[in-house]
Amino acid sequence: MVIPYKRSAYKLLHDGAIALAEIEGNGIKIDTVYLKKTIRKTEKRIQRLQTELEKGKVARTWKKVFGNKTNFNSNDQLGKILFEHMEIPCPERTKTGKYRTNEKTLMTVDHPFVEKYLQIKKLQKALTTYLRGIQKEVVDGFLHPFFNLHITRTYRSSSDSPNFQNIPVRDKELGNLIRKAFIAREGHQLVEIDYSGIEVAIAAAYHKDPRMIDYIGNPKLDLHRDMAIECYKLKSGQVTKDIRFYGKNCFVFPQFYGSMYTDCARALWGAIDTAKLCTKDEMPLKRHLQSQGIRELGDCNPQESPHKGSFEYHIQQVEKAFWGKRFKVYAQWKKKWYQKYVSRGWMLTKTGFICQGFMKRNEVINYPVQGSAFHCLLWSLTRLVRELKKHKMKTLIVGQIHDSILADVPAKELDDFLMLANTVMTTQLTNEWKWINVPLEVEAEVCPIGGSWSEKEEKEIPK
DNA sequence: AAACAGTGCGCG
């Protein structure tokens, strides 16, 4: 349970709810012709792949085994076929003992059937959850997703009917397919403004670790790069953009969320092959690690201590230094914060909410940060809606995704809007909430006039 | 027919 504790906390949600209702009312314009066409095309594509799949040997076995109960959508059936009838060793079980058949597990099964199966599954997701999911909620060419403030345990928002906060973007093909349906109004363009690293910045308000505050405030410092160097035992000149990416997403963020070195080691090691990582001087990373005396990953079993010389052992050492030396103050804060929760059963967030009830250690550490980070966006969003009206601007806010705002902007207002959003989200917010102890930054992505959300490109914010 | 748990997968 999270409850408003201070009057200001109540007001934040009250004003936020009104602003979000207005955003829901505005709605996002949908290219209904494209949507209809794409649904038809995708259905055909799935059908073609399905027919091909059913011609294969595996599918024939499947039909023989399950007869008229055959259902190619059934994970239970898939597991039985692969791991019983085809006698492929099952790499992982679910917590209830079923065969695990998610993408990650199936990727380890090297079989043409599995490849095609996953392709179909991906398209199916695009069709049912997104293309059709959007279509059924469109009214007069506009989509009006709900944004809730009363659902989540952390006091983030959520969105439904349809969920506007999980539209594909990481997978380029899927992202383009779906986001082409989201368009700007006549003579307008879609603009997205994101906070950069808001959770990391807001965490600093809780732990106040001086080295972290340095990293956030000093543009010459780069934590993700530094950690990539340590994890892969590199010299600073050897780091590529890719390597930095995996340092960030396989070590730094998982560590902040409470992951263990075992998971980090596995992910960092796996990335070397899947992303074919090489140093800047074009040395394959596995070979580089070999030259540093590391030849194997290790068992990555949390119950056993790792062997010296394994990659797992090395990452354990990196983790130790990360919390024991580099971010000592942050580590102490985590310990103290958790102990305090255990002894009194509740905690107070920076934005004035009480979190109470049973929580695990990682939840106690993460909830207040996640909630307050979103509240930065909520406050800014509310202020922005008000400012747009005050200046009689035609820009409409049409959506929100935890740390970003989507607006539908008349071409003429683009620069004004970018500057206004920037001021509200950085300067005005930090003036209002003095507990924010690091500078905040935003980034803008802009779509072409009359274009779709799939065409967003980074743009410098004018001063 | 409706509700539930379980699984998988999309996002921050």
Place this chain on the structure above:
DNA sequence: AAAGCGCGCACTGTTT
């Protein structure tokens, strides 16, 4: 002591 946090939606298979 626990083992990465938060959501919504589609679907299967079972229970009410």
